[in-house]
Amino acid sequence: MNPLRRSFLSCSLAAFAWAAALTFTSCDNNDEAASADSEKPGSKGFIGATCLTLSNPFFKTIQDAMEDEAAKHGYSVQYLSGDFDVAKQRNQVKDFIVRDAAAIAINPCDSKAIGAAIQEANTAGIPVFTFDIKCQDPAAEVVSHIGTNNFQGGQLAAQAMIEVLGPETGGQVLVLDFRAVESCIERVRGFKDVIEKHNAAHPEGKIDIVAELPGDGQKDKGMKATEDALQAHPGIGGIFAINDPSGLGAVAALERAGKQDEITVIAFDGQLEGKQAIKEGKIYADPIQFPEKIGRQTVQAIIDHLNGNPVPPDQPIDSALYYQADAEKDPELQ
Numbered sequence: 001m002n003p004l005r006r007s008f009l010s011c012s013l014a015a016f017a018w019a020a021a022l023t024f025t026s027c028d029n030n031d032e033a034a035s036a037d038s039e040k041p042g043s044k045g046f047i048g049a050t051c052l053t054l055s056n057p058f059f060k061t062i063q064d065a066m067e068d069e070a071a072k073h074g075y076s077v078q079y080l081s082g083d084f085d086v087a088k089q090r091n092q093v094k095d096f097i098v099r100d101a102a103a104i105a106i107n108p109c110d111s112k113a114i115g116a117a118i119q120e121a122n123t124a125g126i127p128v129f130t131f132d133i134k135c136q137d138p139a140a141e142v143v144s145h146i147g148t149n150n151f152q153g154g155q156l157a158a159q160a161m162i163e164v165l166g167p168e169t170g171g172q173v174l175v176l177d178f179r180a181v182e183s184c185i186e187r188v189r190g191f192k193d194v195i196e197k198h199n200a201a202h203p204e205g206k207i208d209i210v211a212e213l214p215g216d217g218q219k220d221k222g223m224k225a226t227e228d229a230l231q232a233h234p235g236i237g238g239i240f241a242i243n244d245p246s247g248l249g250a251v252a253a254l255e256r257a258g259k260q261d262e263i264t265v266i267a268f269d270g271q272l273e274g275k276q277a278i279k280e281g282k283i284y285a286d287p288i289q290f291p292e293k294i295g296r297q298t299v300q301a302i303i304d305h306l307n308g309n310p311v312p313p314d315q316p317i318d319s320a321l322y323y324q325a326d327a328e329k330d331p332e333l334q
Contacts, residue, residue: 044074047302048096050089051107052133052181054081056217056245057271058291059107062131065295066105073303075102084216086110093117097124103302105129111182115140127305131298132291134182143305146298146315150183153287153319154190157266160285160321161191161207161238162198164264170205171237174229176215176222176246184217184242187268191240210236215246222249230257241267244274244286251282270322272332279327287319 047070051059063079070077078096082089086109096104097120104121106128108114115137121128122141132147165171175191178184192209199206210233215222222241226249229236241247247267254260260282267274270288277283297315305311327333 043076045102046076046078046099047103047105047299048093048099048101049077049079049105049107049131050082050092050096051079052082052109052217053084056243057273058243058269058289059132061291062107062295062298065292066299069296069299070302073299075299075303077299082107082109084109086113089114090117093121097121097126101126102306103127103129105131105298105302106135107132108135108181110180111136111185118142127302129298129302129305131294132183136182142313144301144311144313144315146294146301147183147317148289148294149316149318150186151190151193152316153268153289154187154192155194156190156287156319156321157187157240157268157285158191158194158198160266160287161240161264162194164266164284165207165238166205167198167202168205170199170202170207172208172210172233172235173238173240174226174233174236174250175209175212176225176239176241176250177212178215178217178242178246180216187242188212188240207238215241215249217243217246219245219249219252222246223253224249226250226253227257230254230259236263239263239265241265243267244269244271244277244283247283247286248273248277251277268319275322275327275330275333278322278324279330279333281324284323286322288322289319290317293317 049066054060067077080092089109093104104126106114111133114135118128118135118140127143130142130145134145135142175188177188195207211229213225213229215225239250241250244267247265250265254263264284267283267286270286274286301311
């Protein structure tokens with residue numbers, strides 16, 4: 001064992017036992033099952049991974065890819081859901097540290113608040129990687145981040161919005177955001193970047209972002225935020241949602257208000273349900289992500305680092321616009 005880890009563990013194990021017991025009693029059954037199955041016989045060790053939520057199929061695809069890729073290199077993966085709760089996620093990281101994970105991969109529930117847990121792993125000498133969502137705490141040391149180029153994806157979403165509203169016409173737009181996570185902040189930043197450039201070049205077709213409301217990446221919150229926006233801004237012509245669940249919530253609100261044919265929704269992700277909504281014309285387009293690639297590339301970065309090979313600190317994966325024509329020939333939807 002790494003001497004730094006041995007020192008850290010010998011000092012902290014007894015003190016942590018009581019807290020760990022409380023943590024495990026608060027975890028759900030899926031967490032307990034994953035904990036019991038984390039170190040498989042013959043494994044070189046385990047990679048501890050924790051994500052924002054497993055209620056989103058995007059993160060389940062990443063899990064499957066990580067587990068498959070890690071097995072090729074002799075490692076197992078314990079993959080847990082943070083359930084949008086950064087306190088729960090911090091406790092999961094503490095558990096990974098106590099059990100001497102070979103590496104820890106984090107998809108933060110809160111980009112800043114997760115920093116303290118990462119620093120604990122740094123002190124223990126365990127390498128930390130982030131996937132999909134970056135950590136925004138400058139004091140936390142992350143070996144590498146692997147995830148979608150979210151700024152570029154936001155730019156693509158803005159291009160699609162300009163297409164549908166008309167470059168010479170413009171209109172009012174609602175943004176459903178999620179300000180606790182870096183990836184969604186970047187999507188909105190990329191979206192605004194293109195909209196601002198468009199407005200400067202085409203003042204006659206100006207696009208006004210009249211509201212930015214918290215959909216928080218969830219269908220019910222996206223629906224409620226859209227309903228509120230429709231009351232305050234009845235002239236909205238387009239909605240940009242930072243992921244498919246909040247986009248589908250917007251669709252539900254428009255259907256309830258009878259405005260599904262008047263307002264265009266552009267989401268983000270390319271989940272199966274989102275793709276189906278694009279095929280049915282309920283969502284105009286998505287910048288789609290490639291979660292399997294994110295999962296495999298995260299594990300490969302971990303293996304490279306553990307083998308002493310250099311790893312880039314940032315590994316962005318570009319997204320691509322996905323339209324109804326793409327959905328109609330998508331084998332997943334046949």
